[in-house]
Amino acid sequence: MNATLPAVNGIERISEILSWYPGCSTVKIKAGKNLQEDLQRIEHVRMVVPNAKIRIDVNGAxxxxxxxxxxxxxHQGGTIEYVEQPCSTIEDLRKLKKLLKADVLIAGDEVLRKSPKPLDINLNEVVDILMLKVAxxxxxxxxxxxxxxxxxxxxxxxALESAIGISYGLKLAAVLPELPFACGLGTGQLLGADVASLGIIDGAIAVGSPSPEAKALDEYATSLERLDYWKERIRKTWVAGAQDWIAKEGWVW
Known part of the structure; x- marks a missing residue:
């Protein structure tokens, strides 16, 4: 697993967050809003974890x-494993790949998962790596x-998901024929609380099917207003084409 570092500043705070990821030797650093702060954040990570592999996530900023x-x-400050979604569009990413002189890999996240047809887009000479998020x-x-x-x-x-959601990402990782890079499935460490547990041991999370704890479900139950929001979102998804897709795939609903 990689550790995930939000866009925070200060070596003490950075050290605290990275301590939540025992054994992780890769760090994904959020960046993109202020270059000087980004450079300092990266420098502090290198100080806290000197031999860590560094990857940067810009979210298309x-x-x-x-x-x-x-x-x-x-790149002048040290080796970067890859930069995730540096620009927001396919066109800009393709242009960046042509013009970029630094020997740095480019990963695509939003360009894939926000596409209405991720199977149909042409990513040739756009990105070097795909980010896969199950949900x-x-x-x-x-x-x-x-x-x-x-x-x-x-x-x-x-993303910032519960242990239940993350467990499906673990199952995807387990069936892929190759995993050349550390997974980014440790985001649950950033939650204040969770309904189940998926601990990181020696930089890894075991594949499994965690069950939500009844007490936690009661304690962290959403409001009725938020529940209505999700019901309406599911309804809109259904009428927008999910019903046809489910029928096409032969799924039992």
Whole structure:
């Protein structure tokens, strides 16, 4: 697993957060809002974990010009495993790949999972690595189809999800034929509380099916207003085409 470091500053705070990831030798650092703060954050990570592999996640915040400058400056400070979603669009990522002189891999996240048709987009000369997140991509089977279709190295990752959601990412990682990079499935460490537990031991999380704890479900139950929000979102998804997709796949609903 990689440790995930939000865009926080100060070596003490950074050291505290990284301590939540015992045995993790790869660190994903959130960046993109302020280059000087980003550079300092990366430097502090190298001080706290001197031999760590560093990957940067920008969430599409940079223009092509900003990405070229930022990646070049970051790369001068030391080796970077990859930069995740430096620009937001396929067009800008393709342009960046052509113009970037620094020897740095580019990973695609939002460009894939926010596409209405992730199987159909052309990622040739756009990214070097695919980020696979089970929930937004439509499940384990769909994620496997996407990985096979694009034929690129993948990193299985998660958003801020409960242990229940993350367990499906672990199952996806377990069935992939190759995992050349550390997974990004340790995001549960950033939650204040969870309904189940998936501990990190020696930089890894065991594959399994954690059960939610009844006490935690009661304690962290959502409000009725939030429950209505999710019901309405499911309804909109259904009428937008999910019903047809389920029928096509032959799923029992």
């Amino acid at each position: 940079w223009s092509v010009e900003e990405a070229i400058r930022a990646i070049s400056e970051i 937004p991509l439509g499940g384990i089977s769909q994620s496997l189809r996407i990985a096979k279709k694009h034929g690129l190295p993948v990193v299985v990752s998660s």
